[in-house]
Amino acid sequence: MHAEQLATRQAEVLGANAEFYRAFREGDFEGMQRLWATATEVACLHPGSPPLIGRRAVLESFRGILQAASGWRMTCRSARAFVTAPDAAFVTCLEANGDHPAHLAATNLFVREGESWVMVHHQAGPLSRAVPADASPLAN
Amino acid sequence: MHAEQLATRQAEVLGANAEFYRAFREGDFEGMQRLWATATEVACLHPGSPPLIGRRAVLESFRGILQAASGWRMTCRSARAFVTAPDAAFVTCLEANGDHPAHLAATNLFVREGESWVMVHHQAGPLSRAVPADASPLAN
Numbered sequence: 621m622h623a624e625q626l627a628t629r630q631a632e633v634l635g636a637n638a639e640f641y642r643a644f645r646e647g648d649f650e651g652m653q654r655l656w657a658t659a660t661e662v663a664c665l666h667p668g669s670p671p672l673i674g675r676r677a678v679l680e681s682f683r684g685i686l687q688a689a690s691g692w693r694m695t696c697r698s699a700r701a702f703v704t705a706p707d708a709a710f711v712t713c714l715e716a717n718g719d720h721p722a723h724l725a726a727t728n729l730f731v732r733e734g735e736s737w738v739m740v741h742h743q744a745g746p747l748s749r750a751v752p753a754d755a756s757p758l759a760n
Numbered sequence: 761m762h763a764e765q766l767a768t769r770q771a772e773v774l775g776a777n778a779e780f781y782r783a784f785r786e787g788d789f790e791g792m793q794r795l796w797a798t799a800t801e802v803a804c805l806h807p808g809s810p811p812l813i814g815r816r817a818v819l820e821s822f823r824g825i826l827q828a829a830s831g832w833r834m835t836c837r838s839a840r841a842f843v844t845a846p847d848a849a850f851v852t853c854l855e856a857n858g859d860h861p862a863h864l865a866a867t868n869l870f871v872r873e874g875e876s877w878v879m880v881h882h883q884a885g886p887l888s889r890a891v892p893a894d895a896s897p898l899a900n
Contacts, residue, residue, distance in 0.1 A: 661842055663852050665865050668888030671852040673840065700813065702801055704871045704880050708848035712803050712811040712881075725805050727867055727883045731844045740844050741852075743867045745885020748808030 621706065630701040633709040633730050636737035640728060641696040641715075647686045653679055657738040660731050665743035667724060693718040696726075697753065707732040714751055721750035761846065770841040773849040773870050776877040780868060781836040781855075787826045793819055797878040800871050805883035807864060833858040836866075837893065847872040854891055861890030 621629075636655065643651035656662055656675060664678040665671055666685075672678050699713040710729045714722035729741035761769075776795065783791035796802055796815060803811055804818040806825075812818050839853040850869045854862035869881035 660844055663840075663842060663850075665852060665867060665885070667885065670854065670865055670887065670891055671838075671840070673852070698811075700803075700811070702803060702880065704800055704869065705845040705848040708845040710803075710869060710881055712805060712813075714810065725810055725883075727805060727869075727881065729844065729850060729867075729869070740842065741850055741867065743865075743883050743885065745805070745807065745883065747810065751810055 621703065626703055629703045629706075629709060633701040633703065633711060633737050634699055636730055636739070637696065637699050637701070637711045637713065637728055640739060640742075641694055644686065644694040649683055649686050652682050652686065655739055657731055657733055657740045659733050660738075660740050662740045664741065665745075667744050667746055695719075697722055697751075709737070714747070715744060716753070719753055721752045721755075723747055723750045761843065766843055769843045769846075769849060773841040773843065773851060773877050774839055776870055776879070777836065777839050777841070777851045777853065777868055780879060780882075781834055784826065784834040789823055789826050792822050792826065795879055797871055797873055797880045799873050800880050802880045804881065805885075807884050807886055835859075837862055837891075849877070854887070855884055856893070859893055861892045861895075863887055863890045 662675050662678050663671055663673050695716050697714045699711050701711050703709045708731050713726050715724035715726050716722040724744045725747055726744040730737045731740050802815050802818050803813050805811055812821055835856050837854045839851050841851050843849045848871050853866050855864040855866050856862040864884045865887055866884040870877045871880050
């Protein structure tokens with residue numbers, strides 16, 4: 621893949637990743653539905669929980685989470701996109717409540733369906749030590 | 761993708777996933793090195809830690825883990841492969857110490873380099889409730 625193509629895809633994927641967190645933050649279940657793949661089987665690993673498999677199960681889980689999460693403001697930091705194939709990519713990032721130190725680390729997987737990057741998987745898990753907003757995001 | 765192609769790729773990816781856990785269990789750092797991609801940038805989210813980015817950082821982390829983990833026997837259960845592109849796939853699974861209830865849930869990402877499926881990302885995080893070996897693996 622040419623460097624320019626790669627940079628374009630990384631920017632597109634980071635845009636889709638930002639849309640995931642916007643929908644999350646705003647409790648926008650319609651937006652969340654649009655963001656998940658329809659032609660590829662999807663999965664999700666919420667913090668502490670075994671895998672959810674399939675679009676129905678994953679979206680039902682997000683319906684409940686979006687309804688319950690009105691008290692906190694989901695923000696994403698230090699997002700980094702990795703393009704693994706012309707139409708497949710993943711993002712690593714940290715998750716926080718507003719300006720608080722990040723308390724979760726996440727992986728988001730995307731594929732391109734038509735002209736859109738859509739999600740096929742999300743895993744988030746707790747950080748042993750919360751990462752302040754102004755800290756270096758990487759362990760290395 | 762034809763159903764037969766898909767089934768072949770799923771089996772190949774589950775084989776690569778099993779090789780990851782074999783190398784982990786046996787403390788086989790050479791095997792672990794062979795298993796990680798060389799032509800694609802890689803990342804890793806160990807339980808509790810911020811993202812590690814790049815082959816050097818990821819493999820150094822595994823060198824330390826493999827040296828320290830001699831006291832427990834890493835096993836993988838309920839592995840399920842999702843093929844997201846002809847040369848890209850991910851696996852969800854549970855991780856346990858031998859026959860003990862699984863205490864971690866994991867995502868492993870693979871791409872095909874030449875004839876081999878190799879890893880580009882791993883995230884593992886704690887389960888709120890450990891999952892016994894004979895339990896249904898899915899939350900749904």
